[in-house]
Amino acid sequence: MGEVPDIVIGRLPIYLRALKHLMAADKEFTSSQELGRILGIGSAQIRKDLSHFGEFGKQGTGYEISYLSDQISKILNVDRDWSVALVGFGDLGQALAHYAGFASKGFHIDIIFDNDPAKLGESAKGTPVLDVSQIGPIIAERKIRIAIIAVPASAAQAVAEQLVDSGIRAILSYAPITLKLPEYVRVQYIDPVTHLQRMTYYLA
Amino acid sequence: MGEVPDIVIGRLPIYLRALKHLMAADKEFTSSQELGRILGIGSAQIRKDLSHFGEFGKQGTGYEISYLSDQISKILNVDRDWSVALVGFGDLGQALAHYAGFASKGFHIDIIFDNDPAKLGESAKGTPVLDVSQIGPIIAERKIRIAIIAVPASAAQAVAEQLVDSGIRAILSYAPITLKLPEYVRVQYIDPVTHLQRMTYYLA
DNA sequence: TAGATTGTTAATCGATTAACAATC
């Protein structure tokens, strides 16, 4: 089952988001059709995607929302908490450190690194800010697997390599640069400018 | 030529980013092979993608970096400045308002909206913060086409509809919710939690 | 039972890749 297309994996968090939303609205059951309507995709795609992992619905009635939500959470390994390291405590890093959405979904920013001596010792919500020289020992000691990079593009590659050497296996990078890392490291990018440039093409 | 796949359009900003990077390093020529190495994709894909728009290279020598960069900028309509409206001036909105990367790429946040009276009149880099009730008149008057949404999920759909009614045609949304909008509106989403959840699947 | 919706198969559609003639 390790052969599930990554594009399918990429849709599961979206399904999960919609399910949580329905749960919050006290709905008990849903269908691939309803989910498709909410998400603007085809119902067949949703059923096909889910079929990679098992059978979660019932003919005639659809899916029990809390059950499907639990199952997808398990598949994605988000039925547990994750410790996350944040590198970069500038404007963006500070905003990320304060963002409540991470912890509420089980991603806890437990340690922050920066290379500016003026920022060391500061803390966001009680999370300490350490010097980047501590990346190696701390990440290794705490066995942290996930990191968020919020440093300038010029520093990102070096930081990423350090993180991977220390044991990080998944990186969410806000630096506008494509990282060169071993293939066993998962990387996701967030670059708002890229998204904007993708849309201006369609603005005559 | 309106039939260029959106997935191809989505890669052009990445190509552009790599080209700017090479330019900054004072390189004059590149090849699909070199670009592919930098970006971790195949050279054939790059040539195929570019072929949708014309012929930009020379056999034997490849692409002149500044020329190709200019051409892609024109294709994406980023060879000009764009005025952008930001809605939401909380932690995230403020970080976005301070982010230098937008203006340097031609995206100017010229107006900010929030619904918290305490925040009105504040300003980020001289950009005023107005009440959300002003969205309609101001966006229409200034003919702004692009907006960034940084409000809570619960408010995002209503804000988006207001924006579209006022003339906005491209939205970059940070709200973790799928917006339901007319198909003539381009929408891009940024939800860091979704990206993290997509990676934990692979963390045994 | 009648109606609804699943999971899956097969068909369609589209994107990626390999290969190469053209040519700088």
Place this chain on the structure above:
DNA sequence: TAGATTGTTAATCGATTAACAATC
């Protein structure tokens, strides 16, 4: 000229969609 690399064609690969038997 010899070497390199383009733009494009054709082949491959993979993802989406339509359709439907199974069944709640």
